[in-house]
Amino acid sequence: MSNEWPLWEVFIRTKGGLSHRHAGSVRAPDAELALRHARDTYTRRLEGVSLWVVPSAQIVASDPHQAGPLFEPAESKIYRHPTFYHVPDNVKHI
Amino acid sequence: MYTTELQKQPSKPVAATEPQELIDAFEARVAADEFIEPKDWMPAAYRRTLVRQISQHAHSEIVGMLPEGNWIGRAPSLRRKAVLLAKVQDEGGHGLYLYAAAETLGTSREEMIEALHTGKAKYSTIFNYPTLTWADIGAIGWLVDGAAIMNQVPLQRTSYGPYARAMVRVCKEESFHQRQGYEIMMCMANGTPEQKEMAQDALDRWWWPSLMMFGPPDDESPNTAQSMRWRIKRDTNDELRQHFVDVTVPQAEFLGLKVPDPKLRFNEATGHYQFGEIDWAEFWNVVKGEGPVAKERMHDRVKAWDEGAWVRDAAAAHAAKQHSTRQAAE
Numbered sequence: 001m002s003n004e005w006p007l008w009e010v011f012i013r014t015k016g017g018l019s020h021r022h023a024g025s026v027r028a029p030d031a032e033l034a035l036r037h038a039r040d041t042y043t044r045r046l047e048g049v050s051l052w053v054v055p056s057a058q059i060v061a062s063d064p065h066q067a068g069p070l071f072e073p074a075e076s077k078i079y080r081h082p083t084f085y086h087v088p089d090n091v092k093h094i
Numbered sequence: 095m096y097t098t099e100l101q102k103q104p105s106k107p108v109a110a111t112e113p114q115e116l117i118d119a120f121e122a123r124v125a126a127d128e129f130i131e132p133k134d135w136m137p138a139a140y141r142r143t144l145v146r147q148i149s150q151h152a153h154s155e156i157v158g159m160l161p162e163g164n165w166i167g168r169a170p171s172l173r174r175k176a177v178l179l180a181k182v183q184d185e186g187g188h189g190l191y192l193y194a195a196a197e198t199l200g201t202s203r204e205e206m207i208e209a210l211h212t213g214k215a216k217y218s219t220i221f222n223y224p225t226l227t228w229a230d231i232g233a234i235g236w237l238v239d240g241a242a243i244m245n246q247v248p249l250q251r252t253s254y255g256p257y258a259r260a261m262v263r264v265c266k267e268e269s270f271h272q273r274q275g276y277e278i279m280m281c282m283a284n285g286t287p288e289q290k291e292m293a294q295d296a297l298d299r300w301w302w303p304s305l306m307m308f309g310p311p312d313d314e315s316p317n318t319a320q321s322m323r324w325r326i327k328r329d330t331n332d333e334l335r336q337h338f339v340d341v342t343v344p345q346a347e348f349l350g351l352k353v354p355d356p357k358l359r360f361n362e363a364t365g366h367y368q369f370g371e372i373d374w375a376e377f378w379n380v381v382k383g384e385g386p387v388a389k390e391r392m393h394d395r396v397k398a399w400d401e402g403a404w405v406r407d408a409a410a411a412h413a414a415k416q417h418s419t420r421q422a423a424e
């Protein structure tokens with residue numbers, strides 16, 4: 001039987017005010033060691049001020065083969081962008 | 095190179111059983127420089143080639159810690175020791191990023207490590223040469239990491255997303271490796287006559303193996319065309335090797351050291367250096383595991399793994415205990 005440690009996804013907040021961003025993965029037996037491994041593997045040069053680790057098995061991902069039906073409906077809705085609307089030049093602060 | 099194809103035979107063509115429209119769509123995406131992600135459809139041969147290339151790259155980083163690691167305790171100053179320790183730690187990190195990238199293709203880390211330890215998997219030939227003096231640590235940083243950078247920079251745009259992202263991280267860290275090596279060489283080349291002699295001796299021994307790192311000549315690399323089309327290789331072995339020679343020879347001149355190649359000369363017409371014949375018989379012997387210290391490297395690697403077993407076991411036992419305590423409390 002495989003006794004390989006579970007996989008964890010690592011997210012780093014690079015500085016205050018920014019959101020956490022995916023950096024990579026580590027293998028670790030538990031959350032505490034996953035954090036320590038993430039720190040040693042991904043933040044040796046002050047890359048972050050905060051770390052998240054999430055068991056990879058817990059991530060629910062959209063199906064890449066369904067990317068069309070999922071995302072294309074937004075393509076035709078250009079009225080969701082401000083540039084869709086014409087405002088005369090002499091109208092200010094809008 | 096860490097990623098050099100070390101199989102002499104051409105790899106199997108794309109399996110005929112795969113649906114043509116999927117293959118066409120894949121080839122079109124790759125040709126358009128799109129990134130392929132783990133859950134996307136890909137030809138089995140692409141997956142196989144990548145698993146081999148990325149795991150070999152990972153093994154090279156891991157085995158690469160050994161020749162330098164054995165100098166950490168003998169570094170000539172506290173500063174040099176701290177720097178070398180940091181560099182070796184980076185190489186461990188590179189191995190880990192790459193194992194994780196390979197795992198996204200459906201291979202397991204256990205399988206890869208097992209393949210390395212049993213001698214089934216290859217790693218860069220360069221690490222089967224011994225590090226005899228402190229100057230070798232300088233030569234490795236300067237030449238070996240220099241060659242690795244040349245190979246890795248274009249791989250930041252390789253077609254497989256997780257591999258490309260790992261390479262971006264690796265490349266950010268490599269440039270310090272090369273500079274600290276060159277600094278050691280500058281120090282020794284400008285030191286006592288004995289130190290200068292050590293620096294020259296290190297260059298003499300590492301020059302040709304460094305050129306071999308780029309792999310066999312293009313006309314003996316049967317899989318180059320397919321790997322270039324799939325964007326898992328961005329330049330040919332000979333192109334990278336030439337580029338390496340062109341940038342490195344002036345660096346050696348600056349050090350006042352002599353590149354050990356009587357045929358080396360600058361060709362005004364082409365703007366490139368011409369260099370002598372590489373001993374490919376030596377290269378293939380090292381690939382086959384007959385490098386001067388190949389057995390020692392694998393012995394050390396397996397020993398380190400075995401001696402760490404109790405730590406892994408203790409961590410797993412602790413995790414299991416915490417888990418059952420938590421469940422009992424619920």
Ligand SMILES: [Fe+2]
Binds near residue numbers: 264
């Ligand atoms: Fe590296």
Ligand SMILES: [Fe+2]
Binds near residue numbers: 185239242271
């Ligand atoms: Fe390096």
